[in-house]
Amino acid sequence: xxxxxxxxxxxxxxxxxxxxxxxxxxxxxxxxxxxxxxxxxxxxxxxxxxxxxxxxxxxxxxxxxxxxxxxxxxxxxxxxxxxxxxxxxxxxxxxxxxxxxxxxxxxxxxxxxxxxxxxxxxxxxxxxxxxxxxxxxxxxxxxxxxxxxxxxxxxxxxxxxxxxxxxxxxxxxxxxxxxxxxxxxxxxxxxxxxxxxxxxxxxxxxxxxxxxxxxxxxxxxxxxxxxxxxxxxxxxxxxxxxxxxxxxxxxxxxxxxxxxxxxxxxxxxxxx
Amino acid sequence: xxxxxxxxxxxxxxxxxxxxxxxxxxxxxxxxxxxxxxxxxxxxxxxxxxxxxxxxxxxxxxxxxxxxxxxxxxxxxxxxxxxxxxxxxxxxxxxxxxxxxxxxxxxxxxxxxxxxxxxxxxxxxxxxxxxxxxxxxxxxxxxxxxxxxxxxxxxxxxxxxxxxxxxxxxxxxxxxxxxxxxxxxxxxxxxxxxxxxxxxxxxxxxxxxxxxxxxxxxxxxxxxxxxxxxxxxxxxxxxxxxxxxxxxxxxxxxxxxxxxxxxxxxxxxxxxxxxxxxxxxxxxxxxxxxxxxxxxx
Numbered sequence: 001x002x003x004x005x006x007x008x009x010x011x012x013x014x015x016x017x018x019x020x021x022x023x024x025x026x027x028x029x030x031x032x033x034x035x036x037x038x039x040x041x042x043x044x045x046x047x048x049x050x051x052x053x054x055x056x057x058x059x060x061x062x063x064x065x066x067x068x069x070x071x072x073x074x075x076x077x078x079x080x081x082x083x084x085x086x087x088x089x090x091x092x093x094x095x096x097x098x099x100x101x102x103x104x105x106x107x108x109x110x111x112x113x114x115x116x117x118x119x120x121x122x123x124x125x126x127x128x129x130x131x132x133x134x135x136x137x138x139x140x141x142x143x144x145x146x147x148x149x150x151x152x153x154x155x156x157x158x159x160x161x162x163x164x165x166x167x168x169x170x171x172x173x174x175x176x177x178x179x180x181x182x183x184x185x186x187x188x189x190x191x192x193x194x195x196x197x198x199x200x201x202x203x204x205x206x207x208x209x210x211x212x213x214x215x216x217x218x219x220x221x222x223x224x225x226x227x228x229x230x231x232x233x234x235x236x237x238x239x240x241x242x243x244x245x246x247x248x249x250x251x252x253x254x255x256x257x258x259x260x261x262x263x264x265x266x267x268x269x270x271x272x
Numbered sequence: 273x274x275x276x277x278x279x280x281x282x283x284x285x286x287x288x289x290x291x292x293x294x295x296x297x298x299x300x301x302x303x304x305x306x307x308x309x310x311x312x313x314x315x316x317x318x319x320x321x322x323x324x325x326x327x328x329x330x331x332x333x334x335x336x337x338x339x340x341x342x343x344x345x346x347x348x349x350x351x352x353x354x355x356x357x358x359x360x361x362x363x364x365x366x367x368x369x370x371x372x373x374x375x376x377x378x379x380x381x382x383x384x385x386x387x388x389x390x391x392x393x394x395x396x397x398x399x400x401x402x403x404x405x406x407x408x409x410x411x412x413x414x415x416x417x418x419x420x421x422x423x424x425x426x427x428x429x430x431x432x433x434x435x436x437x438x439x440x441x442x443x444x445x446x447x448x449x450x451x452x453x454x455x456x457x458x459x460x461x462x463x464x465x466x467x468x469x470x471x472x473x474x475x476x477x478x479x480x481x482x483x484x485x486x487x488x489x490x491x492x493x494x495x496x497x498x499x500x501x502x503x504x505x506x507x508x509x510x511x512x513x514x515x516x517x518x519x520x521x522x523x524x525x526x527x528x529x530x531x532x533x534x535x536x537x538x539x540x541x542x543x544x545x546x547x548x549x550x551x552x553x554x555x556x557x558x559x560x561x562x563x564x565x566x567x568x569x
Contacts, residue, residue, distance in 0.1 A: 007371050015359055092355035099322045100372045100412075101345040272324040 004110040005117060008084070011093075017083055025076040025122075030129045033068045050224065056137035062149040065130045066156055066221035069122070073163050074188065077122060081115055081167020082184060086177040095272050104268045108172075112260065115164035123157040150245060155220040158252050162217035169259035172266045188214050210243050216251040219243040273336060275300050275420055275451045276321065281330035283316050283475075290316045292475040293330070298453060298468075300419075303446040305462035305469040305483070306455040309565065313475035314455035315352055318424055322349055335419075345373055348413030349422035354405040358398035362389055362408055365397055366415060373416040380411070387411045387441060403434030410441055420451045427461060439464065459561045463487055473565045486564070490514070490529055493536060496522030496549025506543055522549045 088094040174180040196209040276298040283291040319325035334343035356365040387407035470480040497503040515526040533552040
């Protein structure tokens, strides 16, 4: 495992694309949350609209920073998941790695360990920033209150693995950079939301549409304002309801396994 | 002990049969040329034995099957084009190969000297000329002192100087006692470097054996005279002239090995024919190659 991670590090540590995406993630993730400071200043007293207290103090900071992470991981880290595969296809270095002596199994494991390491790092980063912001905004708190976060750390980790394994999956199956990135963006932003709406309104009005893969992964760290929807009656015809934590955790874990399994099958069975 | 044994190997791309029941046996120490026109299945063969293409049928075995999937660790190979990380320099690219091969850390100075890239070892790969890329690829095949090295069209696309440099390096590699497998469509290259040759076309094996047994030593002689008709009549009567073709102003003859230009000049003069043009050269290898590939078609 260490040998494969060292190899990936040698390949990508000075790569312009991965460095840029990584730096943007490191910079934007902790700073984006402060947009909320400006955004919700005037409306602080309105009902249903979050106050600074809701956002920056424990336990709210875990949800709001997690939702911030939802976007930056989708955008910056998900691309890294795609890029570390498609760039090797494009440069034909995947071929050369195999010719040089790696097995296909090892090549896949190197990429899997990479997204695992990135996700662990991103989760640590999230945890540290959440505690730092929470601690500096909450007047009085106990150790217990800091960690009273409804499995936020686990959910954040799964969310990161979810986007990155989806990226790997598209990289390994589509192989062409441009097409893989286009598919990633259009699937997450348009195809799946549209498909869910069409199924919901034309075929079957059931919450089953909320179990689509990207929606399940998003619902690990959803927009905290959507939690309002939980208070609405169950029979209201809408798709905006969130999955419960156990639902999101179990379905996302299954999707991650499926993405990885298809990636593995693609690299081991096809010509390279 | 065969280093590589290929049995009934076939590969289909849809309806196209790129490789058709290929059988080959390559022994330790052979410098083995795989010769064939473009699209004959050379790269497909190498792709399969290097684990990046899946055969449709048949099998192959490296090192008597002793190493299984790890056999590529003992092989240095380039396929088609030199493939490296464009944003890394020569040293870092070689270090990645070293890392994969599981060889301990080393300086690449000697290796880069061998392929004359020492001065540019800190330049990124994407700034290299094609010749430099090809030379770096050759250096990369040497890492870890592999038992077998494989080159695929190593001089493709190079200028004459680049071709000479690369052939020089290949010659040295071949002399080092390693088993070398080289695919090429250039006969002359194979003849200069290889000990054995397999000729393939349309994915089928046409001929295989030592270079001497496959490629004949016949000479070509261009013979000219002011009286071409009389000359032809006379040449037709000589038993060691196998074939006569008319060219502009002279006749081109296939001559059995062992006969010289001086001999030809003398017997023509004895017959009262004055030659105005007489050139003896090795048989045109490309032509011979065409003959082999057409004959056995």
